[in-house]
Amino acid sequence: MNAALALRQVACVRGGRSLFSGLNLQLAGGQLLRVAGANGAGKTSLLRLMCGLLSPTEGEVLWRGQPLAAQREQWGRDLVYLGHAAALKDDLSPLDNLLTACLLGGQPAHRAGALQALADAGLRGFERVPARRLSQGQRRRCGLARLVLARSSPLWVLDEPFNALDATATAWLEGLIRAQLLRGGSVVLTSHQGVALDDTPHQVLSL
Amino acid sequence: MNTRVATLSPDSATPQGWLEGFSCVFRRDLRIALRRRTDSLAAVVFFVMVVSLFPLGVGPEPGLLRTMAPGVVWVAALLACTLPLARLFADDLQDGTLEQLLLSSHPLPMLVLGKIAAHWCGSVLLLVLVSPLLALQFDLSASATGVLLLTLLIGSPVLSLVGAIGAALTLGLRGGGVLMSLLTLPLVIPVLIFGAGAVEAHNAGLGVGGHFSLLGALLLLSLFAAPLVTSAALRISME
Numbered sequence: 249m250n251a252a253l254a255l256r257q258v259a260c261v262r263g264g265r266s267l268f269s270g271l272n273l274q275l276a277g278g279q280l281l282r283v284a285g286a287n288g289a290g291k292t293s294l295l296r297l298m299c300g301l302l303s304p305t306e307g308e309v310l311w312r313g314q315p316l317a318a319q320r321e322q323w324g325r326d327l328v329y330l331g332h333a334a335a336l337k338d339d340l341s342p343l344d345n346l347l348t349a350c351l352l353g354g355q356p357a358h359r360a361g362a363l364q365a366l367a368d369a370g371l372r373g374f375e376r377v378p379a380r381r382l383s384q385g386q387r388r389r390c391g392l393a394r395l396v397l398a399r400s401s402p403l404w405v406l407d408e409p410f411n412a413l414d415a416t417a418t419a420w421l422e423g424l425i426r427a428q429l430l431r432g433g434s435v436v437l438t439s440h441q442g443v444a445l446d447d448t449p450h451q452v453l454s455l
Numbered sequence: 456m457n458t459r460v461a462t463l464s465p466d467s468a469t470p471q472g473w474l475e476g477f478s479c480v481f482r483r484d485l486r487i488a489l490r491r492r493t494d495s496l497a498a499v500v501f502f503v504m505v506v507s508l509f510p511l512g513v514g515p516e517p518g519l520l521r522t523m524a525p526g527v528v529w530v531a532a533l534l535a536c537t538l539p540l541a542r543l544f545a546d547d548l549q550d551g552t553l554e555q556l557l558l559s560s561h562p563l564p565m566l567v568l569g570k571i572a573a574h575w576c577g578s579v580l581l582l583v584l585v586s587p588l589l590a591l592q593f594d595l596s597a598s599a600t601g602v603l604l605l606t607l608l609i610g611s612p613v614l615s616l617v618g619a620i621g622a623a624l625t626l627g628l629r630g631g632g633v634l635m636s637l638l639t640l641p642l643v644i645p646v647l648i649f650g651a652g653a654v655e656a657h658n659a660g661l662g663v664g665g666h667f668s669l670l671g672a673l674l675l676l677s678l679f680a681a682p683l684v685t686s687a688a689l690r691i692s693m694e
Contacts, residue, residue, distance in 0.1 A: 299558060300558070301554060301557060301558070301693055301694075302693075302694055303694065320562075320563075321560050321561070321562065322560070323558075323560075324558055324559050324560030324561070325560040327558060329554065329555075329558055331551050331554055332551065333549075333550055333551030334550075334551065335550060335551035335552045335554065335555050336550060336551075336552075337483070337487060337550065337552060338550065339486075339487045339490040339491060340483070340486065340487065340490075344483070344486070348479060348483050349555060351475070351479045352476065352479060352480075352555055352556065352559040352560070352561065352566070353555070353558075353559065353560060354559070354560030354561070378490075
């Protein structure tokens with residue numbers, strides 16, 4: 249997995265305000281990128297831009313040397329993006345939510361694998377209750393359970409993944425991220441506070 | 456490692472891969488619609504109410520009612536179909552699943568088609584099936600009721616497909632629902648004309664083949680074009 253995300257001279261203007269410009273970035277396999285910055289500095293915009301949800305005002309975003317729009321389907325398999333919201337359907341159970349998310353992301357999962365992933369995430373006993381009954385932290389865990397099944401995706405883009413997590417879940421997520429980096433995958437995450445992953449090969453981007 | 460994964464997972468470029476995305480979204484949305492029956496029932500109740508108001512308002516003259524019936528049922532169906540469409544993508548936008556659809560490894564038009572199909576089965580199909588009962592209020596003959604049911608079966612998917620374009624374009628706007636209706640309703644006028652026209656032609660003893668051919672053509676055209684346009688509109692709306 250020689251992931252290589254590259255941003256070339258990227259500029260982003262949102263609502264008439266320039267968030268950043270002339271941004272150059274290279275992210276190789278096995279590397280962590282932590283995006284830091286104050287509220288409203290454009291962390292989420294940068295992440296959405298890296299995923300191709302937002303097109304840059306100037307410059308380009310390349311994945312393995314190709315623009316994202318030219319390889320949407322492969323890109324969908326290579327990328328796991330977990331945004332601010334946990335992307336759960338309130339009426340469906342965590343199990344159904346997870347299976348659907350994996351199938352859409354091109355990482356087909358078996359029931360047994362999904363149940364195990366939910367158990368790892370600390371949701372044993374909650375697999376079949378509607379997601380609306382979960383607490384904020386549990387919703388977060390349910391979204392993150394997808395990472396357990398996304399071992400084959402070389403790039404994870406996580407927006408504030410440590411939000412609403414308790415100490416156990418934080419340690420679990422750090423373990424997942426470490427394993428991803430050791431496999432040669434890359435991780436991009438935003439975080440207000442420094443994370444315990446600073447001993448891994450990483451870059452910090454301050455907006 | 457990557458190549459191994461690529462061979463294991465179904466290739467999205469094959470029809471089978473396309474169908475997988477379609478059926479995944481279709482089953483998910485249909486299951487949600489079944490758990491939230493009030494939303495779909497609201498459209499049906501609205502449809503029944505509007506259609507039932509006409510005989511009460513116009514008075515019990517069988518001849519007049521029989522002439523009005525196709526038009527009234529079709530206009531009411533049109534309004535009842537666009538009512539729940541405003542929420543087609545709004546819920547997905549709110550809970551973040553729409554972003555996951557856009558980033559899916561499956562072609563977005565197929566996923567959009569799955570959503571539209573689930574919406575049609577979940578809330579529009581019931582409305583279409585209720586229409587023969589309403590035709591009784593207008594003293595329509597059995598064969599005319601049959602023609603009405605068929606026109607609604609062929610025409611209502613067009614309403615959903617075209618409505619999806621409007622829903623995607625107005626996604627996230629304040630007062631998007633009204634704007635969506637203003638955008639969509641003019642586009643579906645041909646469906647209304649040929650749908651209601653078929654029943655009127657049948658009542659007048661004329662052939663209805665031409666009307667059905669045109670409705671079918673409209674269905675095919677929107678089936679092909681609407682998912683593509685909706686996908687493009689969604690990508691723009693999400694920026």
